[in-house]
Amino acid sequence: MVSAAGEHLITYFQAIVIGLLQGVTELFPISSLGHAVILPKLLGWNLNQKEPYFLAFLVATHLATAIVLFLFFLPEWLRILRGLGRSIRDRQIALADPDARLAWLLVVGTIPAGLIGLLFEHPLRSLFSNPTAAAAFLLVNGLILFAAEFLRRRAPGAAERARDLELHPDSATSPEAEKRLATVGFREAVGVGTAQAAALFPGISRAGVTIGGGLFVGLTHEDAARYAFLLATPIIGAAALLKLPDLFGQDGNGVRGQALVGALCAGAAAWAAVRFLMRYFETNRLTPFAIYCLFAGLTALLVFVI
Amino acid sequence: MRNDRLLAVLATLAGVALIVIGVVYLALNEHDIPSFFPGHNSHPSAHHHVKHGIAAILLGLACFAFAWFRTGPRETRTAPRS
Numbered sequence: 493m494v495s496a497a498g499e500h501l502i503t504y505f506q507a508i509v510i511g512l513l514q515g516v517t518e519l520f521p522i523s524s525l526g527h528a529v530i531l532p533k534l535l536g537w538n539l540n541q542k543e544p545y546f547l548a549f550l551v552a553t554h555l556a557t558a559i560v561l562f563l564f565f566l567p568e569w570l571r572i573l574r575g576l577g578r579s580i581r582d583r584q585i586a587l588a589d590p591d592a593r594l595a596w597l598l599v600v601g602t603i604p605a606g607l608i609g610l611l612f613e614h615p616l617r618s619l620f621s622n623p624t625a626a627a628a629f630l631l632v633n634g635l636i637l638f639a640a641e642f643l644r645r646r647a648p649g650a651a652e653r654a655r656d657l658e659l660h661p662d663s664a665t666s667p668e669a670e671k672r673l674a675t676v677g678f679r680e681a682v683g684v685g686t687a688q689a690a691a692l693f694p695g696i697s698r699a700g701v702t703i704g705g706g707l708f709v710g711l712t713h714e715d716a717a718r719y720a721f722l723l724a725t726p727i728i729g730a731a732a733l734l735k736l737p738d739l740f741g742q743d744g745n746g747v748r749g750q751a752l753v754g755a756l757c758a759g760a761a762a763w764a765a766v767r768f769l770m771r772y773f774e775t776n777r778l779t780p781f782a783i784y785c786l787f788a789g790l791t792a793l794l795v796f797v798i
Numbered sequence: 799m800r801n802d803r804l805l806a807v808l809a810t811l812a813g814v815a816l817i818v819i820g821v822v823y824l825a826l827n828e829h830d831i832p833s834f835f836p837g838h839n840s841h842p843s844a845h846h847h848v849k850h851g852i853a854a855i856l857l858g859l860a861c862f863a864f865a866w867f868r869t870g871p872r873e874t875r876t877a878p879r880s
Binding site: 579584585599603606607734 | 849850852853856857860863866867869870871872
């Protein structure tokens with residue numbers, strides 16, 4: 493299907509670029525929504541981010557990202573789901589059962605962000621989904637990442653967890669990592685989960701605020717990234733599933749083929765991104781992403797304002 | 799112990815109420831839902847507040863989960879399983 497002007501709503505080339513961009517930026521702490529708003533404008537593409545066809549297209553790329561995240565952490569998810577079942581059966585979240593505890597930490601972390609997203613996603617998107625606002629929020633995202641790196645040194649339990657990881661380097665892989673994640677308190681889990689809602693502002697990264705939140709409550713970079721990706725999976729997947737009817741309804745007319753291509757690209761990019769990031773955070777920090785966000789946000793802001 | 803039971807009963811009642819509210823949001827359009835519900839529209843409309851409904855049901859389930867664990871056996875503090 494084509495627009496009234498005789499052009500495709502989204503070309504296949506654009507679908508590939510946006511899909512790759514979505515897959516990478518959803519998991520890198522640099523805001524996928526911000527980049528999806530800023531980059532088409534910088535490239536001079538005539539895509540209206542608020543139009544139903546574009547939102548229907550994005551549903552497919554988000555769903556692909558969520559599926560990839562779920563598959564990447566499949567062994568963890570299976571343990572977590574078994575732990576969830578055990579805790580419901582036993583009517584207690586035992587300290588001795590890190591899988592069950594982690595399951596409920598993810599549940600209590602997901603509920604506030606899910607509720608805020610359900611109720612405020614549309615008005616916030618309508619209000620701030622413009623390139624200038626996204627560039628400004630990208631700048632803010634850079635400051636948040638810097639702040640997280642600065643504050644993590646004062647986090648409770650950070651030194652103990654880092655020492656534990658240093659003494660047992662093989663414990664970086666789950667289920668040892670899950671034991672460390674399960675030591676996070678429920679109050680902290682609600683805080684980190686609620687912080688996800690900041691990603692409703694285009695330019696603020698979900699991964700950035702949750703990894704930052706994890707550092708703030710004393711997790712190591714690697715554990716914080718693992719927790720952020722586990723926390724992101726249900727909410728990205730649920731949001732995409734909720735809007736999936738749009739893709740198969742009238743809004744998806746003319747973009748379904750492009751959505752499929754975009755989703756495949758997003759899935760491949762997301763797999764590469766999560767693989768890279770889990771290794772990167774073994775030894776590295778958020779600082780390069782903070783610098784990138786400050787630079788990109790400032791540059792985009794100057795381009796749009798001048 | 800009495801406080802636990804009271805909290806569990808209150809959470810169960812809140813859970814039932816929230817799920818009923820959720821079902822009302824899903825079943826009725828914004829014109830037909832009670833006027834004191836957020837999102838009520840006095841003009842005829844076929845729009846359903848699906849997101850409000852899902853949010854209410856999620857909160858209701860959270861209340862049930864709280865009540866379920868509140869009335870469960872007390873946690874024993876043992877070392878984490880290896």
